[in-house]
Amino acid sequence: MSIITFWSPDHGRGKTANCAAAGAMVGLDYDIRTLIARTQFGNSSLEDAFIKSKELQMKNFVTSAATGMDALERLFKTKRLSASGISNHTLSLEPGRLDLLAGTSKPDESGHEGIEHVIAAIFDEARRYYQAIMLDIESGGANQITNQLIQSSDLVVVNLSQDLSSLERYASQEQWPCALQGKNKMILLGQYDPHSKYNATNIRRKFGIKDPLFVIPYCSDYRDAFNDKDVLGWFRRTRNAGRRHGSYPFFQEVRKAVKEMLSQIGVNTEIKRIERGVS
Template sequence: MAKIVFWSPDPGRGNTSNTLAIGTMIGQDYDIRTLITQTQFRRPNLENAFMKAKELQFRNLVNTTTSGMDNLERLFKSKRLSADSISDHTISLEAGRLDLLMGTKKSEAHENFPSIAGAIFDEADRYYQAVILDIHSGNNSSVSEQLIQDADIVVITLSQDTSVIESYVEQKDWPDNLQEKSKIILLGQYDKYSKYNVTNIKRNFKIDDPIYGLPYCSEFRDAINDKDVLNWFRRARNAGKRHPSYSFFQEVRKISKDLLIQIGVNTEIKRIERGVS
């Protein structure tokens, strides 16, 4: 149905953690088939964040020489890749709703990898209603260029640093095909008390794209370090106003809903009743 790409012009802005938060919330709040994956080389931070909840499956994959993505590449080369085969090579995080595709174990992209990755996610798009991709930051990745080209919407991770905002407005170091894409801006580790809040940034820098702020959350960061994001979301996402992570979940839920609306999901019909997992 739709490919949602998370990209940042610079590494270290929280692109992977933003992908984790939005992807996990969609998988737990909505009855749609969602795939989450990353196309990083050497840094599987996204998939590691789910490891504690699915230790056996991860252990089995770690002990093999290939991964889900690499297996799908072999299927593509042998002309046996299909929409149904995608889910067969994933780890189910939420049954029928959220699947994790392990990234490649290759240390770098070979010449044909961008087009192969594009073909794999095109096929995944036929089975899943949302394909969520955490891609390499910056403007020097042929894989990222391909996936931005194929994306239905690009979530751009920035910060409240004015130099970062100015570079975005001036389109410095943008991938060539980003201009024509539907985009939203997500400010990571957001401080709502800053002078440079969402409203002022949008007005002062004359930005037309939707902008959201996702506040820093100590418990979320701990869950990532504990490799237990899935279980933490299950326990805490519906907590009341006195919970220390309440505002974080409120914003993640708002962003997730608005993003799904933009890709054509009826969020009123697909929303899972609170407390049902």
């Protein structure tokens, strides 16, 4: 149904980590068909974050030429791509609810003229099967794939940090992909430190931000789960821990951000939320 792109004006702001956390939360807490994928070349950190969930299958899956983005590209070019067939080329992380599409194994875009249109067409087809497609796309304003995907997305999650230089660059709009103008956006401050002088309230005020603004707190256990490639396992075990658990604020904020994302793309979050203990 809808495409949510995770974009950032620069690298290392937690875009992949935020996308992985949001995808895991939607997959576990909501009864909708969700796809997570990345479109960068030469950066597999999104799928890496989930490797531990299904280690053996994942290894076969990621190295197989019959699955993932490269396989879909071949299907598209031979006009055999179908909406329901796309899920056969993904790895199911939560049956019926969360699929992961492995990204391209190609190191870069050279020799791929018009690839941005192919990728956009693949996700346009995928949206006929999935209710939410969450995409970790290349940072910055220069990339054609980024521009094309922002163009076709329903919501752009702009991943920023509390670094003033980066916030100023974003606010100046100088390096925005042209498709970002006028798009439905929400701001996500990653690796968030609530004790900084530049907290969410002050950042909103200082930069006159009108779009919805949410935070993903810095969380040591999340960093470990991300590094250990076990984001989903850690979410399964820990996401409903009580108030006194150290990771409680992290999950609270991820939940709030995800609820906003789903509301923005028209999902009824009351009806689609899975009751605790049912899944």
